[in-house]
Amino acid sequence: MMSEFLQYVFYYSDFVAMGMSLLAVLISLNNKNKQIFSFSLLFLFAIAIRHILASGYSELPQAEKVFLWYQTFEYVFIAVFVISMALHIVLLWNTSKAIRAIYVLMGINICFYAFMHWQRNIMGLHEPNWTWDLYTWTVVPVNYIIVGILVFASIKGVQNRNGNSIY
């Protein structure tokens, strides 16, 4: 089981992620990068919703807390993926390299979630779940990579022939 200290660290590291994606939102707004702006706004909302719900779960027993935390993460991130894809299709935006890379990273996150859930179903709901560690140590860095890509891509203001951002 993950130590209390690390749980606190990850809980409050949400603020760092939110701050960085807010930075990406503001810079991409300044550079008129529609794709990165919409995605980083959605990502910011996703982390905020997850954080608010997680603080709501904190009074529940550990097993249910962890279970709901996983559920929230999966559904919120799938929704961000679907909404962003729909925006790109309906508004005829070019899906830039950065967004494509982020989609793949989100897919990796969701795969780890599926693996974790499968393990958990086999081990039983109230077993001490080692997968919590595995899941956290894979998903948290991947989330920070996503935010890093957002900030990097929002700084680049280059547009192509059709007026869409290259990054």
Add this chain to the structure above:
Amino acid sequence: MEIQFINYLPVLFAAGVVLVLLAFSLIERIMKRKVVVKLYKGAPFYEAYKLLLEHDKAVKSGASARKLAVIEQKSELYLRQVVGLAPAINQGEVVFTSAQYQQLTDAHRILQKNINFIKTDMSDEERIIGSTKLKFDCLQYGERYCTDTKAVKADAGVNVEQSMQ
């Protein structure tokens, strides 16, 4: 502990998302085509877009020369329609219909995008040459079409040929 179906629901969702991710480019292409058809049905460039798409498809699938000739004939007919939409010059004044105005606005937008492209995407040397050429083109165009309307009427055929080159 008994494993119920509902416990597998998130896994199924995840599998669905992964499938969507793998098929993403295909889904995006198909959906975008549908959206374009819906949005631009009434737009002046829709016909050209459709013809281009048809031509692209025919070339990609390796269609016969006869089929390609039919498509080319269609696009020729379309181009003749567009030429018919050119503005009329009446007593030194250029008269537009609203359809012509729409077309010219579109053309202007495309030109503006190309200018933006020249400014951002090219190397320094290419950009200087490109924008200089563009300026010369604009000056020549202005001299031909915007100063002396009688001259334009006289060598209209010649000018069209020159501008095609």
